[in-house]
Every structure is written in structure tokens, then in C-alpha cells.
Amino acid sequence: KKISVASAPGKTILFGEHSVVYDEPAIAGAVNKRATVSLCKSHNNYSTLKSNDLGFEVIMDTRRGTYTLKRGKPGIIRYILNAMGKFHDHTSIDMDLSLNLPIGSGLGSSAAVTVATIAALHHYHGVDFNKETLAKEAHAVEEEVQGIASPLDTLVSTYGGLVYLSREKRIVPFDNNLDAPFVIGYTSKYGNTGKVVKKVKTLKNNYPELVNPIIDTMGKIANEARVAILKNDIDKIADLMNLNQGLLDSLGVNTYELSRMIYTARDNGAVASKITGSGGGGSIISLCREDNVDEVAEAINVEDRTIKVKFSKDGVLVNR
Ligand code: MEV
Numbered sequence: 120k121k122i123s124v125a126s127a128p129g130k131t132i133l134f135g136e137h138s139v140v141y142d143e144p145a146i147a148g149a150v151n152k153r154a155t156v157s158l159c160k161s162h163n164n165y166s167t168l169k170s171n172d173l174g175f176e177v178i179m180d181t182r183r184g185t186y187t188l189k190r191g192k193p194g195i196i197r198y199i200l201n202a203m204g205k206f207h208d209h210t211s212i213d214m215d216l217s218l219n220l221p222i223g224s225g226l227g228s229s230a231a232v233t234v235a236t237i238a239a240l241h242h243y244h245g246v247d248f249n250k251e252t253l254a255k256e257a258h259a260v261e262e263e264v265q266g267i268a269s270p271l272d273t274l275v276s277t278y279g280g281l282v283y284l285s286r287e288k289r290i291v292p293f294d295n296n297l298d299a300p301f302v303i304g305y306t307s308k309y310g311n312t313g314k315v316v317k318k319v320k321t322l323k324n325n326y327p328e329l330v331n332p333i334i335d336t337m338g339k340i341a342n343e344a345r346v347a348i349l350k351n352d353i354d355k356i357a358d359l360m361n362l363n364q365g366l367l368d369s370l371g372v373n374t375y376e377l378s379r380m381i382y383t384a385r386d387n388g389a390v391a392s393k394i395t396g397s398g399g400g401g402s403i404i405s406l407c408r409e410d411n412v413d414e415v416a417e418a419i420n421v422e423d424r425t426i427k428v429k430f431s432k433d434g435v436l437v438n439r
Pocket residue numbers: 132135136137138139140269312316395396397
């Protein structure tokens with residue numbers, strides 16, 4: 120029986136959230152936590168999707184793009200059904216989704232699931248594809264499902280590794296990887312990106328002479344960070360992350376919960392700690408050392424909302 124398997128990583132933003140909206144550079148990278156989709160021909164006359172990690176099981180009508188729930192809450196299913204509407208011939212298949220990155224944590228779980236689903240479907244149907252087309256197809260699915268979506272998530276999930284996003288929105292991959300342990304902590308509140316971006320825009324419009332230089336400095340930080348990453352200069356990367364955090368705070372995107380996590384991480388030995396993603400809820404990222412990463416993860420852990428990650432060179436992988 121032919122089984123097609125594809126996996127794709129989640130991502131995190133290291134530098135440049137918010138300032139990237141004003142065309143400043145940013146740095147993001149794929150992490151070593153992935154979504155994996157396996158699929159094979161079904162003996163039933165309907166398609167199924169099961170995820171033990173997410174605790175759900177559904178029967179799908181891929182032609183209509185609808186599903187019947189057998190158990191659980193299939194939040195991520197809209198992406199899968201949309202991808203199947205575009206890239207599947209509607210014959211019956213059984214799908215399995217495993218996800219070792221949390222949903223709603225700013226780690227790009229929906230992009231990872233979408234990229235892995237499309238890659239698995241292409242493999243199943245013997246369709247040739249490359250990373251460029253796959254990233255575009257996955258972005259189109261995200262846009263249709265979400266309304267708007269940054270192309271960065273699907274790009275990083277497809278290509279893997281660390282990338283520098285230039286002012287001109289060119290993606291420049293780093294040849295090297297940053298081999299340091301990070302901890303992501305996510306708060307109880309999902310960050311509403313649209314709302315937070317608007318809040319920064321209002322502040323910028325009301326106080327351009329004060330806020331423009333802050334955004335400009337964030338761009339400079341990302342550029343300094345690019346050099347520091349190329350040199351694997353961890354001390355400098357740490358300084359730059361902490362500086363970036365101060366500026367994010369000044370833009371009003373911090374919250375008590377994020378702030379508490381950031382200082383708890385720092386107090387427990389994290390060399391740097393900052394918001395990752397939009398803030399206003401959402402997540403933090405802490406740069407640790409191998410000898411204190413467990414301690415930091417433990418200290419900031421509230422209700423299992425912590426995950427240890429490393430940046431990873433691996434983008435989408437098919438049948439491996
Ligand atoms: C959110 O992940 C990153 C922001 O810069 C918004 C965006 O770039 O779309 C806050």
C-alpha cells in the first residue's frame with residue numbers, strides 16, 4: 120500500500136516584528152518542531168483525517184470541503200480541506216496528522232500543516248513540485264482561509280533554516296545555523312496581530328518624530344543581528360534581542376503576562392528574552408545556554424505552555 124508522508128517545520132521571528140510592517144528588515148527561522156502528514160488510499164468510500172496529537176478524528180467530504188466530527192476539536196482542518204480542494208482528486212484517502220508544535224503560539228503551526236499537507240498530496244499523485252511553487256501554493260491556502268497571511272510563515276516552513284528578510288522583501292537564507300537552545304513561552308491569550316499592528320500605527324501617526332526613530336533602530340538591530348548570526352556571536356545576539364525587547368515595549372505591544380515571562384526567564388539565566396510575533400498576548404522567545412535551558416523552561420512554564428526549540432536547516436521533507 121502506497122503511503123505518502125511529508126513534514127514541515129514551524130517558525131519563529133527572532134528580530135523585526137512590527138518594524139517589518141514599515142519595510143525594515145527582519146530575521147526568522149524554522150524550528151526543530153514539525154507537522155507531519157501521512158496519507159494512503161482508503162478502503163472506505165469516504166476520506167478520513169485523524170490526529171492523535173490534537174485529539175480529533177473526522178470524516179471528510181473533500182469535494183464539498185465539509186467534514187463530520189467523530190471526536191475532538193479540529194481547528195486546523197480548514198487548511199487541510201482547502202488544500203484538498205485544490206490539490207486532490209477527491210478519491211478516498213486516510214490521513215494522519217501529527218504535530219509537535221503548539222497551535223496559536225506564534226510558531227506558524229498552520230503554515231507547517233499546510234505545507235506538509237500539500238507536499239504529501241503532490242507526492243501521492245506523483246505531481247512534480249519545487250519549493251518555490253510549494254511555498255506559493257501554501258501561502259494561497261493560508262490567505263484563503265485566514266483572509267490575510269504573511270508569506271514569511273509558508274516560505275520559512277518550506278525552505279527551512281534561518282532567513283533574513285531584506286527591506287525590499289527579498290529572502291536571503293543564512294548559510295550557517297544558529298546552534299543555541301531557545302525556549303518559547305506562550306501566554307494564555309492569543310495575540311491579535313491585526314489589532315496590535317493597528318495600535319502601533321496609531322502611535323506612529325500621533326508621534327512620528329518619536330516613533331519613527333524607534334522603528335528605524337529596530338531595523339538597525341536586525342542588520343546588526345545579521346552580522347552577529349553570521350559570526351555566531353551569541354553574546355551580541357543576546358544584547359540585540361534584549362535591546363529589541365525594550366523598543367517593542369516602548370511601542371505598547373507588551374503585556375503583564377509577557378513581561379512577567381520575559382523577566383522570569385532572565386532571572387533564571389536566559390541570556391536574552393523578548394516578545395516573538397505581534398505581542399499583545401502571544402509568545403516570548405528566550406535565548407538560553409545548554410546548561411540552563413531546562414531551568415528556564417521550567418521557570419516560565421505555566422500550564423504546559425512552554426516549548427524548547429532549536430533553529431533547524433530542515434524545511435519540507437517528503438517520504439523521509
Ligand atoms: C506578526 O507575527 C509580525 C508582525 O510584524 C506583523 C506582520 O509582519 O505581519 C507584528
